[in-house]
Amino acid sequence: MNDNRRPISSRFAPSPTGYLHLGHLVNAIYVWGLTRALGGQVLLRLEDHDRGRCRLEYEAAILEDLEWLKLEPDHGTPAEFRAGSTPYRQSDQGERYADILAGLVDRNLVYTCTCSRKDILARTGDQHDELRYDGHCRSRGYHPEVEGGTRLLLDGRSYGFHDLCLGPQVQRPAAQCGDLLLKDRHGCWTYQFAVTVDDWLHGVNLIIRGEDLLDSTGRQLQLAQLLGCDGSPRFLHHPLIHDSEGKKLSKRDFSRSLRDYRAAGWSPGRLLGAAASAVGLVEERQVLDPETLSELFLGGNLVQQYGRMISDETRQEGST
Secondary structure (H helix, E strand, C coil): CCCCCCEEEEEEEECCCCCCCCHHHHEEEEHHHHHHHHHCCEEEEEECCCCCCCCHHHHHHHHHHHHHHCCCCCCCCCHHHHHHCCCCHHHHHHHHHHHHHHHHCCCCCCCEECCCCCHHHHHHHHCCCCCCCCCCCCHHCCCCCCCCEECCCCCCCEEEEECCCCCEECHHHHHCCEEEEEEEECCCCCCCHHHHHHHCCCCEEEEEEEEEHHHHHHHHHHHHHHCCCCCCCEEEEEEEECCCCCCCCCCHCCCCCHHHHCCCCHHHHHHHHHHHHHHHCCCCCCCCHHHHHHHHCCCCCHCCCCCCHHHHHHHHHHCC
């Protein structure tokens, strides 16, 4: 099944801040499996915007692991990354990000923020969910010569979207996070800014990621709207691996990397089967062929939901 108006494009986008683990593999199964089932293409992007934590050794390991798993992207191939600069490596896109930020500056939509996390908490008290910025520096204006971060002014509007796994969602970014940080005090582009720009420029229209990133969606939609991005991507936030008590595994729990499994003699198919079983895509652990992951999704609920979504959008466009 394919959307003839917009060829389906998704992405696998790990950060080279460590080795790939089973959580990454779950995401890869959803990305390659569902995208292939829908007749789409997959691009590989390395999100190394955090220059303080990213390492070349991790980038090299990610490329090697994907080749070992036989998960081949249609764009952003390992050969492209090894050849040098590429639009699919975020650290190679600094000039492009700066140009887009300049457009927001010209429209007076950003300002310089000198607040630290400690400063914000001192004014607002403990925050039990994510840190919400209180707008303390809003009246400062934009001063790139001042050491500090760059924030985007957000109004209070709400954004609704339909998630293929979680159903209808409504989010109000200003209430969740406050004005959005686009660039931090160390000069690093933030995840929210870089990923929104990249998905737009790369033509990604099916965003598949873990449900822990669900809250990012509304703010990315608002940023995309302010950037004048054409169209709106569709979203799927898939289940995460949980422990025996139903709690989400932390990064510490993923200390065993795919490379450790490889060293212990696991095959790609066995490892894919273990990851798929951990999130209920298959009932029992089994060996999965990397080239036939689409069979996990063909004729299934997610493919059917996608088809209904396209049909609904078509009917809505026809009625306008």
